[in-house]
Amino acid sequence: MYKVLVVDLNDHSEDKTLYTLDWNSLGFALEGFADASAAAMSLFAKHRFSLIAINMKGAHAEGLELCDQIRSKSRLPIMLIGGGNDFQLARKAMYYQVSDYLPDPLSIDELMASMQNLKRELDSALSTDDHEHSLSLSENDSSPQGNIIDKVKEYVGETLHQNITLKEISNILHFNCSYLGQKFKYHEKMTFNEYLLQQRMEKAKSLLEHTDMKVYKIANEVGYTEMDWFYKKFKSYTGVSANEYRKMISITA
Numbered sequence: 001m002y003k004v005l006v007v008d009l010n011d012h013s014e015d016k017t018l019y020t021l022d023w024n025s026l027g028f029a030l031e032g033f034a035d036a037s038a039a040a041m042s043l044f045a046k047h048r049f050s051l052i053a054i055n056m057k058g059a060h061a062e063g064l065e066l067c068d069q070i071r072s073k074s075r076l077p078i079m080l081i082g083g084g085n086d087f088q089l090a091r092k093a094m095y096y097q098v099s100d101y102l103p104d105p106l107s108i109d110e111l112m113a114s115m116q117n118l119k120r121e122l123d124s125a126l127s128t129d130d131h132e133h134s135l136s137l138s139e140n141d142s143s144p145q146g147n148i149i150d151k152v153k154e155y156v157g158e159t160l161h162q163n164i165t166l167k168e169i170s171n172i173l174h175f176n177c178s179y180l181g182q183k184f185k186y187h188e189k190m191t192f193n194e195y196l197l198q199q200r201m202e203k204a205k206s207l208l209e210h211t212d213m214k215v216y217k218i219a220n221e222v223g224y225t226e227m228d229w230f231y232k233k234f235k236s237y238t239g240v241s242a243n244e245y246r247k248m249i250s251i252t253a
Contacts, residue, residue: 001024001027001028001029002027002028002029002050002051002119002122003028003029003031003032003047003048003049003050003051004023004028004029004030004031004032004049004050004051004052004053005031005032005033005034005040005043005044005047005049005051005052005053006018006030006032006033006034006052006053006055007033007034007035007037007040007052007053007054007055007066008033008034008035008055009035009036009037009054009055009056009057009058009059009062009063009066010055010056010057010058010059010082018053018055018081018111020108021108021111021112021115023115026112026115026116026119027119028050028051028115028119031047031049032047032049037062037065037066037069040052040054040066041066041069041070044070044073044074044076049076050076050077050122051076051077051078051079051099051118051122052070052076052077052078052079053078053079053081054066054067054078054079054080054081055081055082056080056081056082056083057081057082057083057104058082060083060084060089063080063083064092064093064096067080067093067096067098068096070096071096071097075097077099077118077121077122078096078097078098078099079098079099079100079101079102079114079118080093080098080100080101080102081102081106081111082102082103082104082106083101083102083103083104084103084104085103085104085178087182090103090178090179090182090183091182091186093179094182094183094186099118099121100114100117100118100175100176100179101176101179102114102176102179103176103178103179110176113174114174114175114176116174117173117174117175148173148175148180148183149183149184149187149188151173152169152173152180152184152192153195155169155172156169156195156196156199157199160199160200160203160221160222160223161220161221161222161223162223163223164196164223166180166181166184166192166193197233197237198237200222200223200224200233201222201233201234201237201238203221203222204218204219204221204222204230204234204242205238205245207221207222208242208245208246208249209246209249215227215230215242215243215246218242230242
């Protein structure tokens, strides 16, 4: 069972979602509690935790400072709860490679889904030896969510012919949709929708270049059921129509 340290930087909050969660049923044990950063770091130094859950509602600056202190010593998974929805705050959280970022308002279902995902990631990514739960920064990054962007890109590659939305992927990966979108943009330097369009158009170009498939079949292959929409997107992306693109390739071949 994975040991959790809960840090509530806003002990005046009426939101008691963290305390109503059935930790044991999710494979976690609530082993420590702190209401200030200094107390949290003291417990962190004395015990071996598998996860730190920080309620930063009303204390964003202190919450991020605590993340900085933890990251100076460990890659331990961190869950930030009660943050805002603004991009700058989420971006700062991403800088500290938090495992999940759950902004207000927080629902028990959302929290449970996140915990279940973390449990799966811990099972597959972390060693059963306790010392693996507090790797130093000098070692390779073993953040449980370190490969989440790769998972998103892998899913896109495998389902390019289908209707794909970030919300659907977020549900599958048990991730907060807003945070996943911001995390994706931070890592890839483009939005998820821009990436999805790029992948669809590049595959369409490849099929036009290397196959004799009809254009409507190519459109279906890259997720478009309406030809007018495909033609519009393709011309906007390449500057020419799909048929013109194929002719250009055949001339230069």
